[in-house]
Amino acid sequence: MxxxxxxxxxxxxxxxxxxxxxxxxxxxxxxxxxxxxxxxxxxxxxxxxxxxxxxxxxxxxxxxxxxxxxxxxxxxxxxxxxxxxxxxxxxxxxxxxxxxxxxxxxxxxxxxxxxxxxxxxxxxxxxxxxxxxxxxxxxxxxxxxxxxxxxxxxxxxxxxxxxxxxxxxxxxxxxxxxxxxxQAGATVGEVLRDSMADRGWPFADAWASLANRAAPTIVGGSKIHGGADLGPTRTKQLWMALAVNAHSLGNDVPDDDFVLDPELGRDGVPKLTVEQVMRLQGLPNDWIVTGRKTARYKQVAQAxxxxxxxxxxxxxxxxxxxxxx
Structure with a gap:
């Protein structure tokens, strides 16, 4: 070497x-x-x-x-x-x-x-x-x-x-x-199950079994358009199929009061945090991303x-x- x-x-x-x-x-x-x-x-x-x-x-x-x-x-x-x-x-x-x-x-x-x-x-x-x-x-x-x-x-x-x-x-x-x-990426559930359970959410295992594919392409990093969400309508639908509410980013993972119920649509599934999106981008857990939530997400989404x-x-x-x- x-x-x-x-x-x-x-x-x-x-x-x-x-x-x-x-x-x-x-x-x-x-x-x-x-x-x-x-x-x-x-x-x-x-x-x-x-x-x-x-x-x-x-x-x-x-x-x-x-x-x-x-x-x-x-x-x-x-x-x-x-x-x-x-x-x-x-x-x-x-x-x-x-x-x-x-x-x-x-x-x-x-x-x-x-x-x-x-x-x-x-x-x-x-x-x-x-x-x-x-x-x-x-x-x-x-x-x-x-x-x-x-x-x-x-x-x-x-x-x-x-x-x-x-x-x-x-x-x-x-x-x-x-x-x-x-052969293929790990599933969203496999990667994020432990973090979803950080605040004692009792549905973490059930959610992980629904989030059973690799994540769709992380988008939404435009410096001109978009905010702290996971992308346009089609992308949001792909996330919903993985039991993720892609309409905005979460400030924290679910607590034990949040009930998993995909039949309620986006209101019955969790949002992702910026830290969780970082994991899906292959960024290390100790990587510091500065700014407020939208600025942090845009940086991560472009990685x-x-x-x-x-x-x-x-x-x-x-x-x-x-x-x-």
Missing amino acids: GGRFISLEIGAGVGGQALGLERAGFDPMVVIDNDPHACRTLRANRPGWNVLEMDFKDFVGADHRIRTVDLLSGGVPSTPYSIAGKQEGTQDKRDLLTAAVYLAIELQPRAILLETTPSLLSPKFVQVREEVEAELKHLDYSWEWNVLDAQYFGVPQTRRSCLLVAMRPDDFTRFAWPSPTH FPPPLAEAVGRRIAAALSRGPR
Whole structure:
């Protein structure tokens, strides 16, 4: 096993990707996000990290005095590449994909890892991918896009991520995508049963038997729309099938006065707390998420699950260290 590597992360959010990469052997030189709550979260958990609260686009081209890093990593907002609604791709003011490519031109890191929505791989955005690939080719990188589902890497949630990995050709020949470590995610009931019983709720076992599938994709992290609920109507219906009231987040788990009765609809099933959603995202129990409930939930909902980030990061580290890791 070789030494550790240096990374630079953009769009870090609650820190899920950075945490997974840290476990895989990458220490960030700089971590960037424009959300003050996210930056406070990052500083609370890793006081030693250099966290910059700024628009990443303002970082590109600035005199940041960083020559290069081993890995440029980050999460790219999914909204510009969503299939639903109006999308503007690289013309969307929320797009960071183009800026990430510009930073790669500046730093020319040994490796690049970017995560976004699988919709980016749809035919609608073929021109966007071609533009990115043209720049990567010009910089003499080899690359590959892939979609991985976090539930096959120990995360109790159906969560598909589009990943772009790029490296120098010699390093890329040693890169291989991680193989699934789990057949499927644990069920919501298995993961959250103990926490549901924390205040003596007598129906915890009965509830866990109803919450008998992996969680649907955690959504609701938009900085512009939405509040502390688990997403749009269709998503709420999926949660109701798991005996969860997804119309809002709970301040605490049920006490012994709350009666489980799914026939009453959302009033007869429990809400999830932010801490429980963190578990479904694969975030550790001791990870501190700052802000009030809605701000905390939005950070958590946008997270790249650390177990998946770690799995991919270990394969990148192995390629860069020219041997197994």
